[in-house]
Amino acid sequence: MTQPFGYFVHHQGRGHAERCAAIANALPVTRPLTIFCARDDIFPALPAHVDIVRIPSLFEPVGDEAGTMDDIATPATLHCAPLGWPGIRHAMATIAGWFDTANPALMICDVSAEIAQLARICSVPHVKIVQHGDRGDQGHRAAYDGAAGLLAAFHAGLAQPEWDAAMLAKTCFAGGLGVDTRVPERELARQRIGVGADEEMILVLSGGGGDGFGQAPLGVGARARPDARWISIGPVQRDWHATEPSNIEHRGWIDNPADYVAAADLVIASTGNTTCQQILAAARPWLAIPEWRYFDEQHRKAGALAAAGVACVRPHLPSSADAWKAALAETIATHRPDAQRAMIDDTPADDVAAWLEGLAAKLWTSAPTIISSPDLTGA
Structure with a gap:
């Protein structure tokens, strides 16, 4: 045997x-x-x-x-x-x-x-x-x-x-x-999640290994880019002092994260392994924010992503409107989709x-x- x-x-x-x-x-x-x-x-x-x-x-x-x-x-x-x-x-x-x-x-x-x-x-x-x-x-x-x-x-x-x-x-x-690194067609993905073809969509993605990003800094980001539609999936930490504008919505746990990644114009996400592979396969502009993990796992992975030129990295979510604008602008300006796809x-x-x-x-x-x-x- x-x-x-x-x-x-x-x-x-x-x-x-x-x-x-x-x-x-x-x-x-x-x-x-x-x-x-x-x-x-x-x-x-x-x-x-x-x-x-x-x-x-x-x-x-x-x-x-x-x-x-x-x-x-x-x-x-x-x-x-x-x-x-x-x-x-x-x-x-x-x-x-x-x-x-x-x-x-x-x-x-x-x-x-x-x-x-x-x-x-x-x-x-x-x-x-x-x-x-x-x-x-x-x-x-x-x-x-x-x-x-x-x-x-x-x-x-x-x-x-x-x-x-x-x-x-x-x-x-x-x-x-x-x-599953198969990438849905962008327009079909947008139809399935209810996002218009011409809308700018910013996706905030939190995986299953942590508690998600804070509500307050996401609200600051949404206010700093008011013409974009912000959607979060996965957990979000609720902050009593958060004041969110009308262009951000939290959808929680969903069954089709690949549709959301494919539909996004820009993704904000931590650096868990599944999340990384999905974003790299979809070749989307990525603002990577590492979460706390033992042995600084996500921070070291973020450093590797930055060195490979496949993500824009910040140590934490931007804390002001100006910092948000700078981070989003850098994410778009440094985007290398071919380099991202080559990682899969x-x-x-x-x-x-x-x-x-x-x-x-x-x-x-x-x-x-x-x-x-x-x-x-x-x-």
Whole structure:
């Protein structure tokens, strides 16, 4: 029987589950896949040869788990490893038990430094998902250095400058992985969302990984460009002091974000991975505003986008009418649609599946290395 792949999926946001589903659907039907995740309701359609095993969250305490041993320092090689949490023990035992019985060819980790290191300790080769951010700490380095391969769900042109040759050599880059990057026709998209053909539309897009932008600065922006129609989708933080003009409306969660991106003349959005791929594929002028994330993930991604010339970046939403006017003008003046489209690969999921299959074949068909047992007798 073909050795299975394992796949740990972080349950925050949507990008982790979406790229897992894309890979699952691109893998050969002869390759069994077992997914470990704290939720089983966040995945797009999965093929029949895929199983989902629910495990407790590694990041959220249950019952009396929290705070009992917080005085014990966390070693630098770990990120989230609190003591005394039965949920973590159960999750790790479930995965380790599967390692023992399934004899997997690979374990894909998206994302947890602890799960990656568990695979290595259990003698299972792992593929670590690489994300942007300041991740030179010992925990990330242990996960990266011990990996058989690294997978980046973005174009190689967005690599961070400090990633060295050794790291890049074992990284598979896949721009657009896990995102439907088909772009609707602009006029049809406008008809579907109720925007006139001649209206200037500014889209404010907030993804599922955070709380959205503040209402007050968006109101300042709408007042600074009163002839444009401003529409926000996703969450918006309500501000009691916000005074919004009539040219902005908040539509909340919608089922067709691609229509809104395709219809927009300009997009204001954070730099979450799904959001990035959608905007780059649609090649729209983009004012990128990074949100707070661990390890400054979105800020470092914003820096990579700016360096590649595919987005205009501000550290936060402009705070005055003049600042809004300057930011919007720069976004339009520096727009490079061809450079944006070049960030999206034609068949990223198929490319990744082929790379994973090739990596597994290389690992498991190589001549084994014989290591002498250590002398434990003391003689």
